[in-house]
Amino acid sequence: MKKFILIFFLVVLQFAGQGGSKVLQKAAAGFDGESNRVSDGVDYRISPRIIVKPTGENVLRASSCEQTYDCLPCTTSILGNLFLMVVYGYLMFRAAMYMSNGSQMLLAVMGPGIIGGLFLPILGAFPDALLVVVSGISGSKETAQAQVLIGMGLLAGSSVMLLTALWGSCLIVGKCDLSDDSLAVNSQDTRRFSLFGSGITMDKSTSKASRIMILSIIPFIIVQITQIIHSSSGKRITVLVACITAISCLLCYCLYQVLEPWIQKRRIAYAKRKHMISVILRNVHSRMKHLGSLLREDDQPNVDAIEKIFKTLDKDKDGYLSRGELRGLLLGLELQDRHTTVDDALDKVMSEFDSTTDNQLDLKEFREGILQWLHVATSTVDQSARYSIKLSIFELRTIEELDFLQKEEEEELIEVDSPHKVYxxxxxxxxxxxxxxxxxxxPLVDAVDNFSDATNIPSFFISFIVMPLATNSSEGVSALIFASHKSKRTASLTYSEIYGAVTMNNTLCLGVFLALVYIRGLDWDFSAEVLVILIVVLVMGLLTSFRTTFPLWMSFIAFLLYPLTLAIVYVLDYILGWS
Incomplete structure (x- = not known):
């Protein structure tokens, strides 16, 4: 069915362009642009960024079009170009879907690493990067300078759409009821559209992805330095430096993604350690409660109780705890990690407490080890909690964290019967x-450019709104599907994908764009466009970097930013004349 739709579109495409398609030379012959008029010495060519009715040279463009590849249709009518944008946009959407599905299949059978860290992010940004290249690679320098606005519109529009329209939509789709401690309750959505009673909760790793996204705007700031200081010299050098910085950021980000499995394993090991600490402390606290609580009412460690516990465990009264004496304390531990045994826990205690490596613990080693573990536990828990329940809260949180990470680890690889066929x-x-x-x-870039000529709407606004729908729809659909599962884990995956996509836009796509500007000697004159990118990334990035729960009302902040960015560009460029 999908193949039939593609073939149908291509056939209709060919017939749709026959009536309006003209070869440029024929149109030029019908318009005497080189008549025998006497020049008054004034160049009346219109800047492509000014909204005016076409005159002179622009009339020639408005009354004719040139077929892409000398075979694909083109038209000068508004409806015709709108139809072409829809068709070409759909084909770009299908291309993005094919690449996304293929890379996801490889990721499923090969796991993360090179595939998940390098190929997947680059392939996700490939359609955008390709459109950026096409927007300014062909034609004369003047033509490229005019068409490169389409590339900038796509670059800005993609990041803005992901962080506003998609961000807010995922919050609405993935919302759950918020508990009294402001945490989303998985799969529970009974409060409907309560602005403060429903929302989502993400893990701390998602906040890290948001902070990485903020760092990715550094190349934008660098390229604007000459504009900020109002200097006309050094623009090309600044563009080159910003381009190198963007590519360097891309390489660092990909390297980080490649190494993420190692980071993930370290996170799991650390989570297992914290869980083991919580279980042992809780076990000691419950069994030795008659000797005193491990924490005093002022939340400070109870050193006297710790020393009494040591003396109680020291059965032979030799001043040392042997492995056998410690084993009696650890028997009956209920560890969330099914692969960890009491012997593993015993080894962990000895490795962390036995500073003299004599395979036994004296009073000082035992006391210092317990004090260190208590510090880990109390620093993780909200300080407002009562001392008597802090260890229990710490244990519950370690169970939740470990369960989350182990589910991720178990789902990384999928066994298939015929891996070669999958590859x-x-x-x-x-x-x-x-x-x-x-x-x-x-052809999509040409259709946008022709539609801009036919409607007198700047190509930036068309590409800002329309083209991200074609190139980012696959990411949007995937994000909404994940969000609809209504859990902390799927919400974290959803927003991590969004922040990762914006990071790739700010590194790969910007790097390609800057390279294009530098190689072709184009002018960098996009202050308003860069400003809206910085505003959206900083606002949404800072908003999500320091919190993990987002009530439903925050979706309105995201939604309002989208029209605000369009208004800012229009006012700065076309009223205040920034460009």
Whole structure:
């Protein structure tokens, strides 16, 4: 069915353009642009960023069009170009879906690492990067300078759409009831659209992804330095430095993603350690309660109780705790990690407490070890909690964290019966998507440019609104599906994907754009566009960097930012004349 739809679109596409398609030379012959008029010495060419009715040279463009690849249709009518944008946009959407599906298949059978850290992010940003290249790679320098606005519109529009429209939509779709301690209750959505009673909760790793996204705007700041200091010299050098910085940030981000499995394993090991600490402390506290609480009412460690526990465990009264004496304390531990045994816990205690490595603990080693563990426990728990329940809260949190991380680890790899067939299908999907994107990127840019000429609407606004729908729809659909599962884990995955996509826009796509500007010698004159990117990334990034729960009302902040960015660009560029 999907193949039939594609073929149908291509057939209709060819017939749709026959009536309005004209070869540029024929149109030029019908318009005497080089008549025998006497020049008054004034150049009346209109800047492509000013909203005016076409005159002179622009009339020629408005009354004719040039077929892409000398075979694909083109038209000068508004409806015709709108139809072409829809068709080419759909084809770019299919290309993005093919590449996304193929890379996800590889990720499922091969796990993260090179696939998840390098190929997946780059393939996700490939359609955007390709459109950026196409927008300014062909034609004369003047044509490229005019069309490169389309690339900037896509670059800004993608980041803004992801952090506003998609961010807010995922919050609405994934909302759950918020408990009394402001945490979302998984799969429970009884409060409907309560602005303060429903929302989502994410893990701390998602906040880290948000902070990485904020760092990715550094190249934007660098390229604007000459504009900020109002200097006309050094613009090309600044563009080059910003380009190198963007590519460097991209490489660092990909390296971080490649190493993420190692980081994930360390996180799991650390979570297991904290869980073991919580269980042992709780076990000691419950069994030795008659000797005193491990924490005093002022939340300070009870050293006297710790020393009494040591003396009680020291059965032979030799001033040392042997492995056998410690084993009696650890018997009956209920560890969340099914692979950890009492012997493992005993080894952990000895490795962390036995500073003299003599395979036994004296009073000082035992006391210092327990004090260190109590510090880990109390520093993790809200300080307003009562001392008597802090250890219980700490244990509950370690269970939740460990369960979350182990589920991620278990779902990383999927066993398949015929991996070679999966590899082949994945490669074909990615290759087909890349070819499809490569073929129809240029026609889409031409259609946007022609629609801009036909409607007198600046191409930036068209590409800002329309083109991200084509290139980011697959990410949007995936994010909404994840969010609809209504759990902390899926919410974390959803927003991590969004922040990762914006980071790739700010590194890969910007790096490609800056390289294009530098190589072709184009002017960097996009202060308003850069400003809206900085505003949205900083507002949403800072909003999500220091909290993990987001009530429903925050979705309105995201939604309002979208029209605000369009208004800012319009006012700065077309009223105040920034560009």
């Amino acid at each position: 082949l299908k994945a490669v074909l999907l990615m290759l087909g998507g890349a070819i499809l994107a490569g073929i129809f990127a240029d």
